[in-house]
Structures are given as structure tokens and as C-alpha cells.
Amino acid sequence: MKTLLRHLSMDLSPLRDSRDFRLLFGSGMITMFGTFLTLVAVPLQMKELTGSYLAVGLVSVAEFVPMVVCGLWGGAIADALDRRKIILLTEVGLCLTVAILTVNALLPEPQVWVLYVVGALSAALGSLQRPSLESLMVRVVRHDQLTAAAALSAFRWNLGAIVAPGLSGLIAAWFGVAVAYGINVVTFLLSLVLLWAVRAQPRSEEAPEASIGALVDGVRYAVSRPDLMGTYLVDIAAMVFAFSTALYPFLADELGAPEALGLFFSASAVGSMIASVTSGWTRYVHRHGLGVIVAAAVWGVAVALAALMPTVWGIFAFLAVAGAADMISGIFRSTIWNQTIPDEYRGRLAGIELLSYTSGPMLGNARAGLMANLGGTRFSLGVGGLLCVGAVAAMAALLPTFRDYDSRTDEHAVRERARRADAEEATTA
Known part of the structure; x- marks a missing residue:
């Protein structure tokens, strides 16, 4: 039985052995909760402002093209530039987009167009960041721990997907979307502290210029x-x-x-x-x-x-x-x-x-x-x-x-x- 449990239990070695993986993992946990707050709050606010199913659905349409284009370009700059710097700059940008949503929500008459524009901008920044984040994650764990690191990253995502939407919905419903956005700003600031502590990784000598x-x-x-x-x-x-x-x-x-x-x-x-x-x-x-x-x-x-x-x-x-x-x-x-x-x-x-x-x-x-x-x-x-x-x-x-x-x-x-x-x-x- 002990052998079976040992074979089934999650391999935590990347967290034990890699300081930088711990920092990236912790940053991901924090920002995941904050991101779900905004994912719940934006359609909720759009519904409150317009009462239109179409208007809510168009938020995803506004996000799709920037997400695809910037995802591909994000991969190119991840290979050409300092990945840690890209992650930090895009994290700052994501924090600013949520700050704009917070200010908009606090206005006497929040503007609908802001939700579309900021939603597209946030999707673009997130897609620019993800290739660098995934590429850096691989650099900070041993080769024989890559499967365990993938499982841990998946665990983090699934934990957030189960817990965060319910909590986010309660916070947005009880305290309002402005509070939800404000908490997300705080999570990005905490995440930035952890990301700043991650050591820079040398750029590959064979890396091409972004083009x-x-x-x-x-x-x-x-x-x-x-x-x-x-x-x-x-x-x-x-x-x-x-x-x-x-x-x-x-x-x-x-x-x-x-x-x-x-x-x-x-x-x-x-x-x-x-x-x-x-x-x-x-x-x-x-x-x-x-x-x-x-x-x-x-x-x-x-x-x-x-x-x-x-x-x-x-x-x-x-x-x-x-x-x-x-x-x-x-x-x-x-x-x-x-x-x-x-x-x-x-x-x-x-x-x-x-x-x-x-x-x-x-x-x-x-x-x-x-x-x-x-x-x-x-x-x-x-x-x-x-x-x-x-x-x-x-x-x-x-x-x-x-x-x-x-x-x-x-x-x-x-x-x-x-x-x-x-x-x-x-x-x-």
C-alpha cells in the first residue's frame, strides 16, 4: 500500500529543489485568483450596464484576435529577448489594465467601451506574457523534473478553476465589481514582488531577432x-x-x-x-x-x-x-x-x-x-x-x-x- 501511495502521490521535487520555480508557482497561484475575479466581474458589469446577451458575448470576440496575434508574436519575442523582463513588463501592464477597470467602475456612469478596449488589451498582454512564462518555467527545473513541474502547474490551475470562480462570484455580487477589480490590482502587485525575485536566465546564443x-x-x-x-x-x-x-x-x-x-x-x-x-x-x-x-x-x-x-x-x-x-x-x-x-x-x-x-x-x-x-x-x-x-x-x-x-x-x-x-x-x- 505504501508503494502504491508513493507512486500515486504528486511529485513535489521541483518545489523543494528550485527556488525560482517556487517563486513562479506562488506568483501563478496569486494572479490566478485575481484573474478569475476580473473574468467574473467583467461580464457581470457588462450585463448590469447593458442587459444584453450580445454585448456580453462580444467581450470574448474583442479578446480573440489580440490573443491569437499577440500569442504568436509573444513566442517570437520570448526567444529573442530577456524572458524575465518580458514577464515583468507585461505583469505591470496587466496590473494597469485592471486599475483602469477599477477607476471606470467607480465612475458615476461607467463606460461600456472601456470594458471592450481593456479586455482586448488585457488579452494581448496575457498572450504576450505566456510564451515567456512557459519558456522560463522550463529553465528553472531539472530536466528529470519536467513532468512533475507540468503536473504541479496543472494542479495550480485546477485548484484555481475550482475555488476561484465561486469566491470571485461572491465577492463581485456582495461587494461590487469595483472591489473585485481592486483586489485583482493587489494580487498583481504581490505577484510582481515574487517575479522580481526570480533570477534572470541568460538568452540563448542561437536566439534569432524577433521578426x-x-x-x-x-x-x-x-x-x-x-x-x-x-x-x-x-x-x-x-x-x-x-x-x-x-x-x-x-x-x-x-x-x-x-x-x-x-x-x-x-x-x-x-x-x-x-x-x-x-x-x-x-x-x-x-x-x-x-x-x-x-x-x-x-x-x-x-x-x-x-x-x-x-x-x-x-x-x-x-x-x-x-x-x-x-x-x-x-x-x-x-x-x-x-x-x-x-x-x-x-x-x-x-x-x-x-x-x-x-x-x-x-x-x-x-x-x-x-x-x-x-x-x-x-x-x-x-x-x-x-x-x-x-x-x-x-x-x-x-x-x-x-x-x-x-x-x-x-x-x-x-x-x-x-x-x-x-x-x-x-x-x-
Whole structure:
């Protein structure tokens, strides 16, 4: 039993061994709560100001293009410039955007246009920051701890996704959106203190200047690596065919349980949390490509089975299983990226990953709505899950390099492991 618990328990070694990882992890925990405050407060304030469903929905539309464009460009500058400096500057910018929202909320007549403009600006800054943040995270932990670091980062996200929205909703409802924005400003200031203490990492000597050419070169590198393309394509296929949160309100109504809507939305995060807490076994896995394929297939099967469940708790259980499978897929995908991508490409490929990460769920909800119009809610949910399984099986057949990836023998993993070992030896010498 002790051996089983040791294999399942989360590997905390990156937190024990790396001061800079602790600082980045703590900063992420703080800003996650503050960010959820704003994510809840903005649509709430828009609803209060306009009473329009369309106006609330257009906030996400305003954020989408800056998020995509700046995510790609953020990857280019992450490879070309000082990543720590980019993170600090964008964190200051994000703090200022929330300060503007606070001032606007305190006006006698808050302006609607401010929510759209600041929402777009905040999405742009967040997308500029993320590639540098992910690239820096890899630099501050040992190569053999990359899987554990990915699991810890996922745990942080899932904890926030479960706890923060409820607390944020209560704060915004009880004390008003201005207080919610103000608390977020404070969280950014606390985060800045932690980020300032992170040591700067030397820029790669092979890093290119930020340019369109550098972006194209990053895309070309990704396309030349079937193992990397597999991580993107399998995730996009899984999200397009089986991501269906747009169906949850209709599903709750059909069950005569509108109060179950919150349960459906939280189910995935609950499953992901359980998977991340018991993720210690993942450090013993070396066939990460096959792990992604199996996890993505389980995600699709679980969604299809959720469509067959006659009760709220049956649906909740299978959506939680789907969330757990998605979490394991994410850990293995992150491990492949972190183990094999050269440092000079890491930022640009993080930008590509951001594009795949954001587009898949949006396209998935669009697919879910169209299929529901054709055959109903459960038809869309169930057939979507089965299509996911089929698409993942096709990817596995078409991408043997991805399917057969083994961190012990893959040429890119071996090369990167040797490079990092040499760098660590030079640092300690």
C-alpha cells in the first residue's frame, strides 16, 4: 500500500529543489485568483450596464484576435529577448489594465467601451506574457523534473478553476465589481514582488531577432517534427469533436435541474484536480506520445458515455473522468515539449501551442451547437465523443513518430538532455 501511495502521490521535487520555480508557482497561484475575479466581474458589469446577451458575448470576440496575434508574436519575442523582463513588463501592464477597470467602475456612469478596449488589451498582454512564462518555467527545473513541474502547474490551475470562480462570484455580487477589480490590482502587485525575485536566465546564443521570418521559421520547425505536430493535432481534434460546454445549459434544462449547470461546468476541473493530485505515476512513463493518444481517446469515450447517462450525477461522473483524461494528456504533451524543444525555439512553439489551446474549445462549442441543431443535445454530445475517438485513432495511425515517441531514445530528447546536463555541469564547475 505504501508503494502504491508513493507512486500515486504528486511529485513535489521541483518545489523543494528550485527556488525560482517556487517563486513562479506562488506568483501563478496569486494572479490566478485575481484573474478569475476580473473574468467574473467583467461580464457581470457588462450585463448590469447593458442587459444584453450580445454585448456580453462580444467581450470574448474583442479578446480573440489580440490573443491569437499577440500569442504568436509573444513566442517570437520570448526567444529573442530577456524572458524575465518580458514577464515583468507585461505583469505591470496587466496590473494597469485592471486599475483602469477599477477607476471606470467607480465612475458615476461607467463606460461600456472601456470594458471592450481593456479586455482586448488585457488579452494581448496575457498572450504576450505566456510564451515567456512557459519558456522560463522550463529553465528553472531539472530536466528529470519536467513532468512533475507540468503536473504541479496543472494542479495550480485546477485548484484555481475550482475555488476561484465561486469566491470571485461572491465577492463581485456582495461587494461590487469595483472591489473585485481592486483586489485583482493587489494580487498583481504581490505577484510582481515574487517575479522580481526570480533570477534572470541568460538568452540563448542561437536566439534569432524577433521578426516575421523568425515566426515562419518556428512554424517550419514545428511542421518538421511529427512528434510535436502530434501533440497539437491530437489536442485540437479532441477539443473540436468532444468539447461541448455550450450544451451544458440545455442539458441541465432537459434534466429539469437548472441548478446542475454549475456542477457540469465544474466536473472537468474536479476530475483534472484528482488526476493531478495522483499524478506521481506519470514520472515512470516514457512513451508520452502513446500516453497522449490513450488519454485523448478516454476523453472522447467519457464524453460519449456522459451523453447516455440519465441522471445529473451520472453525467457529472463521466465529465469528471473526461477532465481527468484531458489533464493526463496535457501533462504528457507538456513533457514532450519541454524535453525536446531547443531553448531558442521554445517561445515561438509556446505561441503555437497557445493558438491550438485557444482555438480548439471555441471550434468545439461551435461544432456542438451545429450538431445539436441537427439531432439534439445528447446526439451532439455522444456523437462528438465518438468522432473524437475516431479522429485520435486516425492521428495515431498517420503519425507513427508521435505514437512511438520514447523519451529514453528519441533523438531530440537525448540531445536536449545532454545539452542541459552540459549546461548544469558548466554552472557548477
